[in-house]
Amino acid sequence: MNIIEIENLNKIFKTRQNHFQALNDLSLTIAKGEMIAIMGTSGSGKTTLLNILGCIDHASSGSYRLNQKLIEGKSLQALASIRNRDLGFVMQDFALVDHYSVQKNVLLPLNYLKDHKLRKERAARLPALLEKLHIRHKQIEKVMNLSGGQKQRVAIARALINEPEVILADEPTGALDQKTSQEIIQLLRAINQEGKTIVIVTHDPNIAACCDRMVRIEDGRIIEDTKLILSV
Numbered sequence: 001m002n003i004i005e006i007e008n009l010n011k012i013f014k015t016r017q018n019h020f021q022a023l024n025d026l027s028l029t030i031a032k033g034e035m036i037a038i039m040g041t042s043g044s045g046k047t048t049l050l051n052i053l054g055c056i057d058h059a060s061s062g063s064y065r066l067n068q069k070l071i072e073g074k075s076l077q078a079l080a081s082i083r084n085r086d087l088g089f090v091m092q093d094f095a096l097v098d099h100y101s102v103q104k105n106v107l108l109p110l111n112y113l114k115d116h117k118l119r120k121e122r123a124a125r126l127p128a129l130l131e132k133l134h135i136r137h138k139q140i141e142k143v144m145n146l147s148g149g150q151k152q153r154v155a156i157a158r159a160l161i162n163e164p165e166v167i168l169a170d171e172p173t174g175a176l177d178q179k180t181s182q183e184i185i186q187l188l189r190a191i192n193q194e195g196k197t198i199v200i201v202t203h204d205p206n207i208a209a210c211c212d213r214m215v216r217i218e219d220g221r222i223i224e225d226t227k228l229i230l231s232v
């Protein structure tokens with residue numbers, strides 16, 4: 001089953017003087033449970049694509065179906081709820097609140113859940129989640145006192161707390177050294193093997209090599225789509 005289906009997607013950024021076509025008739029399907037790397041030179045359209053997949057931005061034309069549901073035409077409120085329920089985000093700069101504790105950061109997405117019972121159930125999973133990500137011993141530590149690798153583990157825990165089907169990661173290892181990057185990618189791989197679909201934007205061929213598939217974008221178009229034989 002395809003969890004992501006995009007068809008003939010175009011994205012045009014309009015400024016006062018001119019306009020720029022960042023995505024050009026791009027079509028892509030991603031199967032449930034796939035781990036896919038999006039590569040391409042700087043300015044090729046990777047983040048633009050990820051932002052549309054993440055319902056942070058909308059396409060100028062074309063269609064996007066997430067879990068069979070058409071995303072175009074949804075209200076801002078509906079998009080916010082899709083982002084919170086169906087998607088988890090992991091960013092290069094971690095996007096954590098530095099002066100909050102690890103547990104407060106991880107529990108943040110639950111604030112948007114209206115169902116109090118569900119909120120309690122999910123919050124109860126916190127210790128097991130932190131254990132799995134090897135940061136249980138840092139539960140009440142402020143994020144500002146953690147290493148880069150630990151911060152990214154907190155961000156991954158936060159992305160997982162609402163049990164989304166899809167994790168979108170924009171250069172998740174961009175701020176980390178090589179050894180820590182490998183640890184983070186192996187962690188994402190383990191999460192993928194539990195059934196999550198993972199889309200990773202990366203410049204790093206070593207990260208792409210840990211994925212099932214690599215799609216290369218140039219000038220807003222897909223120029224390569226390769227299934228990878230995993231060595232990990």
Ligand SMILES: Nc1ncnc2c1ncn2[C@@H]1O[C@H](COP(=O)(O)OP(=O)(O)OP(=O)(O)O)[C@@H](O)[C@H]1O
Binds near residue numbers: 021042044047048
């Ligand atoms: N809000 C915007 N307004 C105008 N142009 C934009 C806007 N956002 C992105 N662009 C342009 O769209 C193109 C694609 O940008 P995007 O951020 O998707 O590239 P990228 O592949 O993620 O690059 P990088 O690897 O450097 O992060 C770039 O030429 C960029 O300048």
